[in-house]
Amino acid sequence: MSEKTKAPHDYQLSQLRVLESEAVHIIREIAAEMERPCLLFSGGKDSAVMLHVAAKAFAPARIPFPVMHIDTGHNFPEVLEFRDAEVARFGVQLIIASVPEAIERGFVREEPNGSRNRIQTPVLLEACEKHKFTALFGGARRDEERARAKERIFSFRDEFGQWDPKNQRPELWSLYNGRIHAGESIRVFPLSNWTELDIWHYIAEENVALPPIYYAHEREVFDRDGMLMANNEFCRPREGETTFTATVRYRTVGDATLTAAVRSDARDVQAIIDEVGATRQTERGATRGDDRATEAAMEDRKKEGYF
Amino acid sequence: MDLLRFATAGSVDDGKSTLIGRLLYDTKSIFEDQLEHVEKVSRDKGREYTDLALLTDGLRAEREQGITIDVAYRYFATPKRKFIIADTPGHIQYTRNMVTGASTADLAIILVDARHGLVEQSRRHAFLASLLQVPHVVVAVNKMDLVDWDQDVYDRIHAEFTGFAARLRIRDLMTIPISALNGDNIVERSAASPWYAGSSLLHHLENVHVASDRNLIDVRFPVQYVIRPHTKEHHDYRGYAGTMAGGVLKPGDTVTVLPSGFSTTVEAIDALDGPCEEAYSPMSVVVRLKDNLDISRGDMICRPNNMPNATQDIDAMVCWMTNTPLRPGMKLVIKHTTRTARALVKDLQYRLDINTLHRDDSTGELGLNDIGRVRLRTTQPLFIDDYGKNRDTGGFILVDETTNVTVGAGMITDSS
Numbered sequence: 001m002s003e004k005t006k007a008p009h010d011y012q013l014s015q016l017r018v019l020e021s022e023a024v025h026i027i028r029e030i031a032a033e034m035e036r037p038c039l040l041f042s043g044g045k046d047s048a049v050m051l052h053v054a055a056k057a058f059a060p061a062r063i064p065f066p067v068m069h070i071d072t073g074h075n076f077p078e079v080l081e082f083r084d085a086e087v088a089r090f091g092v093q094l095i096i097a098s099v100p101e102a103i104e105r106g107f108v109r110e111e112p113n114g115s116r117n118r119i120q121t122p123v124l125l126e127a128c129e130k131h132k133f134t135a136l137f138g139g140a141r142r143d144e145e146r147a148r149a150k151e152r153i154f155s156f157r158d159e160f161g162q163w164d165p166k167n168q169r170p171e172l173w174s175l176y177n178g179r180i181h182a183g184e185s186i187r188v189f190p191l192s193n194w195t196e197l198d199i200w201h202y203i204a205e206e207n208v209a210l211p212p213i214y215y216a217h218e219r220e221v222f223d224r225d226g227m228l229m230a231n232n233e234f235c236r237p238r239e240g241e242t243t244f245t246a247t248v249r250y251r252t253v254g255d256a257t258l259t260a261a262v263r264s265d266a267r268d269v270q271a272i273i274d275e276v277g278a279t280r281q282t283e284r285g286a287t288r289g290d291d292r293a294t295e296a297a298m299e300d301r302k303k304e305g306y307f
Numbered sequence: 308m309d310l311l312r313f314a315t316a317g318s319v320d321d322g323k324s325t326l327i328g329r330l331l332y333d334t335k336s337i338f339e340d341q342l343e344h345v346e347k348v349s350r351d352k353g354r355e356y357t358d359l360a361l362l363t364d365g366l367r368a369e370r371e372q373g374i375t376i377d378v379a380y381r382y383f384a385t386p387k388r389k390f391i392i393a394d395t396p397g398h399i400q401y402t403r404n405m406v407t408g409a410s411t412a413d414l415a416i417i418l419v420d421a422r423h424g425l426v427e428q429s430r431r432h433a434f435l436a437s438l439l440q441v442p443h444v445v446v447a448v449n450k451m452d453l454v455d456w457d458q459d460v461y462d463r464i465h466a467e468f469t470g471f472a473a474r475l476r477i478r479d480l481m482t483i484p485i486s487a488l489n490g491d492n493i494v495e496r497s498a499a500s501p502w503y504a505g506s507s508l509l510h511h512l513e514n515v516h517v518a519s520d521r522n523l524i525d526v527r528f529p530v531q532y533v534i535r536p537h538t539k540e541h542h543d544y545r546g547y548a549g550t551m552a553g554g555v556l557k558p559g560d561t562v563t564v565l566p567s568g569f570s571t572t573v574e575a576i577d578a579l580d581g582p583c584e585e586a587y588s589p590m591s592v593v594v595r596l597k598d599n600l601d602i603s604r605g606d607m608i609c610r611p612n613n614m615p616n617a618t619q620d621i622d623a624m625v626c627w628m629t630n631t632p633l634r635p636g637m638k639l640v641i642k643h644t645t646r647t648a649r650a651l652v653k654d655l656q657y658r659l660d661i662n663t664l665h666r667d668d669s670t671g672e673l674g675l676n677d678i679g680r681v682r683l684r685t686t687q688p689l690f691i692d693d694y695g696k697n698r699d700t701g702g703f704i705l706v707d708e709t710t711n712v713t714v715g716a717g718m719i720t721d722s723s
Contacts, residue, residue, distance in 0.1 A: 008518040011555060011587040015310035015389040020579060024591040025550045028532045032604050033647070056579045057591070059535035060544060142380045149379045169378060169713040170403055170628050172410040173640050173702045174550065179711035195382045195393055282338045 016201055023190035024057040025174060026153060027137070030188050031057075031064055033178050034135040038095070038128075041067040041086075043079040044253040045210055046139030048086065049199055050191055052208045053064075055090050066093035068136075070124050072116040073100035074234045074256040092191045094260070097127035102179075112256070114234075117255055121306045125161045128185060135178065143195045147299040153192045159183035161305030176274040196251075196283055197276050204269040216249045216267045227260035251276075251283045310486075311512060312407035312503040314393040314441070316432040317418030320609070322449045325358075326487035327381060327394055333494045336383035356488075378408045387513040402676035403628040404431065406716055409439040410702065413517045416445045418506075421454045425467050427662050433468070434661045437475035438624060438678070438718060440474035440695055442520040444472070447508060450518065451500065452489055458502045464470075474664065476695070479515075483508050521588045522697045526538065526554030526562070527615060528586075528608040529644035529690075529700075534593055546577060547602060552644065552699035553692075554610070556586045556594070564600055565607040565690050567618055571598040574687070585627075588699070605646035605689040615690040615700055616721055621650070621683040623694075623717035626658075627671065628708070632672035633681070633715065643689045643703035650705065654682040681717070694718035 013021065030037050041047045050288060069083060087094040099116050102108045107126065108119040122192050123247045129138065142149045153166050154176045155291075169177050178186045191199070203210065221244065222237040229235050231243045234256045248261035249272075266272040317323035328345075331337050340356075349358045357639045381392040395401070395407030409415055415436040419429050429446075436444050446468050454460045461484045472480050483492055484500050485508060491497035494509045506514070531549035556562075559572045576583045577593040594608060609615060621641075627633050633652060641650040657668040658679040673679045694701030705715035 008523055011521075011523055011585070012309060012518050013590065015308050017444065017579075018310050018589060021591040024579060025531070025589075027593055028548055029645075032532045057548070058534060060538075061534050143382045145317070149381065150377045165377065165453065170407045170704075170716065171713075172407055172716050174411075175699060175702070175704045177642065177706055177711070177713045179640070179706055181711065188676070193380065193382070195384075195389075197384070198389075208487045268331050272474075279338070281340050 016198060016205065017193075018299070019194050019198060020053060020056075020202070022174075022193065023053045024189060026190040027057045029176055029188075030135050030137070030178065034186065036131070036133050037065040037135040037137065038131065038133045039063075039067045039092075039137040040139070041064060041069055041083065041094075042139075042253065043069070043086075043211055044084040044139070045199055045203065045208075045214060046141065046191060048082075048208055048210055049194075049202055050137060050139040051086060051090065051092075052206060053190065063092050066095050067068060067255050067291050068095040068097060068127060068131075068133075070120050070127070071096050071098045071100075072120055072255045073098065073207065074116060076211070076213055076253065076256055077212050079253055080213045082209070086209065095127065096198055097123050099123050099167070102126070115255060115257055117258060118301070118304075121161070121301065121304050125305050134180060134183065135188055137188050137190065139191055141196070141199075142189075142192050145298045147302055150169070151192075151302070153189050154178055155187040155189065156180070157185050157187055157305065161185065163187075163302040163305075165299070165303075197273070200269065200273045200276055200294050204273060210251065213250045213253065214272070216247050216264045216271075218245055219248050219261060220244070221246050221248060221261060224260075228262065230256070232256060308387070308389055308390050309517075310391065311414065311515070311517060312391045312393065312412050313414040313416060313512065314395055314405065314412040314436075315418065316395055316405050316408075316435070317414045317449075318420070318426060318428040320486045321418040321420050323394070323418050326357075326368065326416075326447065326449065326485070326493075329394060329487045329490055329493050330392075331381065332347055332385050333490060334383045334385055334509070350375065353548040375457050380406075385509070385513055390512065402431070402435065402626060402678070405435050406439060406626045406628075409436055409441050410698075410716070412441050413520060414443040414512070414515060415441040415447060416447050418447050418449050419464055419468070421448050421450045421460055421464065422686050424460075424464050425471065429468070430471060431661050433477070434475060434664070437472075437477050438626075438719075440476070440698060442517065443479045444481070445475050445508070445511065446480070447487075448482060449487050450488040451484045451491065456484070456499045458500075461500075461503075481505065481511065483511070491593045523555055523587060524553070525613050525615075525692065525697065526556050526560075526608075527552040527690075527692070527697065527700050528594060529554060529646070530602055530604055530606045530608065531645045532604060533602070545561050545599070546595050546596075547608070548593045549587045549591070549645065551586050551590045551592065553588060554613075555699050556608075557584060561611055562596070562608050563611040563614060564602055565609065565614065566688055567602075567606075569600050570596075570611050571596045571600060573597075579645075598672045605644075607644070615692050616687045618692050619685045620653075621685060621689065621691065621717070621719060622721070623681055623683065623703070623719045624678060624703045625681040625705070625715050626678045627673040627675060627715050629712060629714040630675050631646075631675050631707075631714075633679075634672045638708065639714070640706040640708055641685060641689070641703055642706060643691070644700060646687075646689055648685045648687045648689065649708075650683040651684045652681060653684045656680040657680065680720075682699075683717075690717050691721055693721040
């Protein structure tokens with residue numbers, strides 16, 4: 001076929017490849033313009049995809065910034081194992097900001113309900129200050145939650161790490177403004193335009209490794225407020241809650257005291273894609289105690305410096 | 308599956324949120340927990356029907372004040388396409404928000420209330436879609452149920468809008484009579500409008516041809532980042548990473564690098580999945596060149612017989628986005644492709660009244676949400692194209708040097 005006969009639609013990327021290119025552009029932009037970036041890595045599927053995309057953005061060189069895990073101490077062991085394996089595989093430096101350690105030295109205090117969701121924010125901010133990070137990559141997506149839907153890809157944070165939804169920098173074309181004063185920082189969300197289903201299609205196409213808890217397995221669980229909680233050292237049934245064994249998987253991975261499992265037989269990526277495509281519940285609505293607290297739970301936490 | 312980005316614009320109460328809620332609902336993009344929430348709030352508020360507009364309800368700060376603060380992004384997909392909606396509020400700071408949402412849009416939907424016809428805001432929205440060169444514009448004449456699906460009403464609005472659009476640079480314009488509330492002409496063509504021969508809104512969104520909207524002629528590759536692995540295995544590797552901003556680039560092509568002006572040959576192109584024979588917009592790639600030239604971020608790779616204009620004098624339509632007005636003599640930071648420079652406002656030629664398109668050349672400043680023609684002088688040359696020819700090499704942002712806030716957006720008018 002001669003070049004002249006090629007039509008514009010021959011030069012078209014699939015939507016997933018457009019999203020991937022956009023994410024790579026954003027990640028490279030930060031690496032080029034910001035002094036000390038860092039990638040937040042929880043071991044969840046979104047951060048796993050983000051790390052995978054970051055590696056592709058700089059190949060054959062290594063990822064030119066460290067990754068940080070905000071360790072609440074309430075971890076699924078499979079996730080910690082996965083974290084360490086990924087860090088070794090990509091040859092990146094791992095920084096751990098530990099909530100239990102911060103509790104021990106009196107920097108933060110354990111909340112009455114035992115959740116460390118809120119107190120991880122000061123620990124995150126302290127670690128940023130200590131390491132002088134000017135930009136933090138997060139795997140948040142705009143389809144997750146109503147506050148996220150309005151956040152910029154480059155999200156400016158003041159010296160307290162706070163997000164001000166009424167005072168965001170306009171973001172046009174693919175031009176991003178990461179200029180800051182000392183002490184201020186930028187949170188960067190390269191996967192902003194991805195949906196949960198996009199993440200899973202990408203995991204399938206790219207063979208992205210994930211912690212095994214994302215796939216269906218047998219687990220001892222109990223029912224709490226309509227959510228299936230795992231019976232483990234962080235989360236024991238209260239009176240009236242009885243445990244039973246069920247085939248479940250996790251749709252999100254967060255603090256083990258708050259993150260619920262869903263009943264599922266999806267043991268591989270394709271089965272999960274079929275399940276997610278047919279599901280009638282949002283991932284946060286179905287599995288996250290932290291977002292159920294109030295209607296504006298996420299908005300409030302972001303204003304305090306959370307992702 | 309490909310991607311369509313579209314922006315929605317409408318005045319207050321045109322039913323924009325209802326339309327978006329309807330699109331999400333009818334494409335089954337609404338989850339049960341979201342719908343239950345909306346049903347509950349609708350009941351609490353004493354509504355007679357489930358108010359789909361509540362689906363796009365945003366922040367608490369907005370609900371408390373009953374306003375929309377900012378651009379919100381929504382997502383849905385059909386078997387044919389994935390869609391990203393930039394939902395831009397109609398009132399507060401509407402110019403700034405619509406310019407932001409329209410900058411990346413393939414298509415803009417402008418909502419008009421059938422009972423009120425074309426109002427001042429509809430004209431503004433049409434003008435902004437034209438200024439931002441959104442390739443496709445759809446006028447959704449909403450609330451047709453409230454005018455009993457009267458064809459004359461629709462025809463009048465259609466004729467009036469087409470007449471106004473003729474004065475603008477809108478390449479593809481279409482109007483559709485709809486009722487977002489009842490879902491008429493949204494997914495399926497409605498029996499309520501037998502006189503309407505066009506397609507439903509969703510059918511149009513799924514089928515509008517956008518592949519030709521990109522510039523595939525003029526090769527533009529702004530160097531974003533230099534990749535040097537410094538490893539034994541890749542000791543001499545030197546790759547220029549960036550996103551294709553125009554044209555089709557191939558290994559073996561002769562290229563010229565700006566600003567140096569040196570020419571060389573493309574040795575290889577590494578896409579994200581390995582070697583690539585053709586790179587085009589919006590691919591993120593790494594370009595390797597035969598000769599070792601001194602190339603860094605902000606340089607532009609193009610073809611020797613097809614180069615952008617390298618200049619320090621920039622003429623542009625600028626949309627001003629902050630309270631402190633733009634005045635001649637002001638110094639700003641300009642970000643254009645991957646290049647950043649300082650810029651002096653040499654001249655403000657006129658302010659455009661976006662309702663009447665009247666040019667006011669007696670003005671000395673541009674206020675918040677004003678648009679005007681500005682001449683800038685930059686500290687170093689930028690490699691520019693006319694915005695109408697290439698949105699990526701024709702658009703720039705202006706940043707305040709002191710506050711670091713993005714204060715303006717510019718669309719280059721380059722006649723050379």
